[in-house]
Amino acid sequence: MRCAIIFKCMAAIFMITGCGDIPRDNVLDPKNPDSYRRPLILIEAFVNSAHPTDYNREAIMALQNIQKEYSDPVLISVYHRNLEIDGQKFTDSLYVNGTTSERATELQNTYLQEWPGSTRGVPDIYINGANHRIAGASARENVMQRLRQNIDVLLTQKSYYTLTAETRYSEKNEIIMDCRIAPLANQKGENLQLRVAFIKDVDAQEGRDAVIGLYDAIDVKDIKAGEYREITLGPFSLWQQPQRVIITLTSEDRKQVFQSIREDI
Amino acid sequence: MDRTAHLIVGLMIVAWMGSCGQVEDILNLDKAPRIQNPGIVVSSDRVMPRDTISAHVTVENPTENPLTYQWTCSGGQFIKPTDNDSVQWMAPVQGGSYMIRLRVSNEKGNDKDNVPIEVVSAQAPLVDIQSPDEGSYLVLYGRINIEADAFHENGLNWVRLRIRNDRLDSVLTTVDYDRTNRYTLEAELNVPHMVGTSSMVVEAQAANPLATIGKDSINIHIEGVVPGRNEQ
Numbered sequence: 112m113r114c115a116i117i118f119k120c121m122a123a124i125f126m127i128t129g130c131g132d133i134p135r136d137n138v139l140d141p142k143n144p145d146s147y148r149r150p151l152i153l154i155e156a157f158v159n160s161a162h163p164t165d166y167n168r169e170a171i172m173a174l175q176n177i178q179k180e181y182s183d184p185v186l187i188s189v190y191h192r193n194l195e196i197d198g199q200k201f202t203d204s205l206y207v208n209g210t211t212s213e214r215a216t217e218l219q220n221t222y223l224q225e226w227p228g229s230t231r232g233v234p235d236i237y238i239n240g241a242n243h244r245i246a247g248a249s250a251r252e253n254v255m256q257r258l259r260q261n262i263d264v265l266l267t268q269k270s271y272y273t274l275t276a277e278t279r280y281s282e283k284n285e286i287i288m289d290c291r292i293a294p295l296a297n298q299k300g301e302n303l304q305l306r307v308a309f310i311k312d313v314d315a316q317e318g319r320d321a322v323i324g325l326y327d328a329i330d331v332k333d334i335k336a337g338e339y340r341e342i343t344l345g346p347f348s349l350w351q352q353p354q355r356v357i358i359t360l361t362s363e364d365r366k367q368v369f370q371s372i373r374e375d376i
Numbered sequence: 377m378d379r380t381a382h383l384i385v386g387l388m389i390v391a392w393m394g395s396c397g398q399v400e401d402i403l404n405l406d407k408a409p410r411i412q413n414p415g416i417v418v419s420s421d422r423v424m425p426r427d428t429i430s431a432h433v434t435v436e437n438p439t440e441n442p443l444t445y446q447w448t449c450s451g452g453q454f455i456k457p458t459d460n461d462s463v464q465w466m467a468p469v470q471g472g473s474y475m476i477r478l479r480v481s482n483e484k485g486n487d488k489d490n491v492p493i494e495v496v497s498a499q500a501p502l503v504d505i506q507s508p509d510e511g512s513y514l515v516l517y518g519r520i521n522i523e524a525d526a527f528h529e530n531g532l533n534w535v536r537l538r539i540r541n542d543r544l545d546s547v548l549t550t551v552d553y554d555r556t557n558r559y560t561l562e563a564e565l566n567v568p569h570m571v572g573t574s575s576m577v578v579e580a581q582a583a584n585p586l587a588t589i590g591k592d593s594i595n596i597h598i599e600g601v602v603p604g605r606n607e608q
Binding site: 159162164165166167194195196201228229230231232233234235245246247248249250253254257 | 571
């Protein structure tokens with residue numbers, strides 16, 4: 112019995128000493144200087160499906176094809192915009208008025224700041240923020256080709272943030288999300304923001320991946336290296352039930368996307 | 377005494393005359409040949425490759441001695457004889473600007489003249505689009521900058537940009553010859569019929585009577601966009 116106690120103590124001492132020597136070689140360990148996550152690619156498209164030209168329809172169909180082609184690593188959110196050209200209005204049936212529309216306009220304007228002198232219009236597609244843009248469309252194959260060129264490059268890059276979320280409902284049936292954010296590679300996270308887009312497939316054609324609610328510029332306080340931060344988002348009350356949400360971790364100016372996740376609701 | 381004085385005076389006159397001749401030689405003012413206006417006269421100053429032209433010059437020779445003619449050229453060749461005031465010159469195969477030069481001399485000095493001859497090149501101008509790249513995607517209503525190299529031995533009248541597809545054949549912009557080989561053509565893609573795959577053609581016209589046109593083309597994709605501000 113006595114020997115057994117001594118043996119257990121010695122084993123414990125060995126274990127404690129051994130723990131200190133565990134190499135931090137897990138790529139998901141935030142304190143591992145080489146930790147990273149596989150990137151998810153966020154595609155944000157500004158479209159108007161009411162205009163008689165085919166440009167927007169071709170772009171939307173290209174996005175759907177790309178989603179099928181790449182599946183999980185690609186997240187798509189489509190902002191349907193109303194247009195007014197020379198006094199003539201082109202009202203998109205999936206347009207969401209109010210603050211969501213204002214935020215979408217502001218988002219596109221923010222992205223456009225990175226493209227001075229370029230034509231402002233729709234379709235206008237951004238991939239992981241402002242730096243990768245596909246403006247205009249002629250045929251869906253062209254759009255797909257351009258998307259592939261960007262996605263394939265971005266998929267080879269590492270993401271140095273991990274982002275998780277769990278969705279729940281309040282007693283009032285409002286959506287609440289518990290997010291956990293951690294900078295990886297033993298680096299700190301500074302000047303971060305979150306963007307939340309609620310998505311609904313209104314129909315199987317042009318109405319897929321439509322954004323029905325947008326909340327952005329949610330501040331994330333600085334995170335020390337090797338630590339994580341938990342943030343509760345919401346409660347969100349939308350006029351229609353979303354099917355999923357895309358949460359995006361961005362830079363303070365919202366132009367750079369660090370990591371995104373998609374959660375079914 | 378008188379005979380001696382006459383002899384001395386005579387010798388002084390001879391010496392004086394002799395010394396005057398040396399001064400004249402040193403200054404050489406009047407004895408060098410002079411090419412008379414209008415200089416070298418050619419039968420034609422713009423010729424086709426392998427054409428032969430004649431060149432003639434009138435030279436005033438203040439001395440009794442013969443003149444030496446040295447005809448040279450920057451290209452092509454002379455048909456012998458070439459030691460006279462007239463010469464036959466055959467243009468080279470390659471077009472461009474050439475110079476016929478003459479140096480005419482006697483023992484007292486020389487005079488020079490030259491005349492440019494343009495040899496017309498039947499070849500089309502060389503055109504090479506540097507940017508954008510083949511298969512580039514451009515956006516309707518956007519402005520484009522095209523960099524292209526264009527060259528012809530006789531110079532160029534113009535360089536122009538054309539967009540062509542099955543619905544459209546439109547010259548977007550033309551620039552004049554600016555004596556450089558690199559041209560920048562700016563244009564606005566403002567016609568909806570441009571949307572789709574088109575040929576972007578850069579053409580250049582030779583500045584000679586043949587006015588041959590050289591071209592280079594790439595395929596580009598012009599992507600349609602509906603311009604306008606979002607309604608809030």
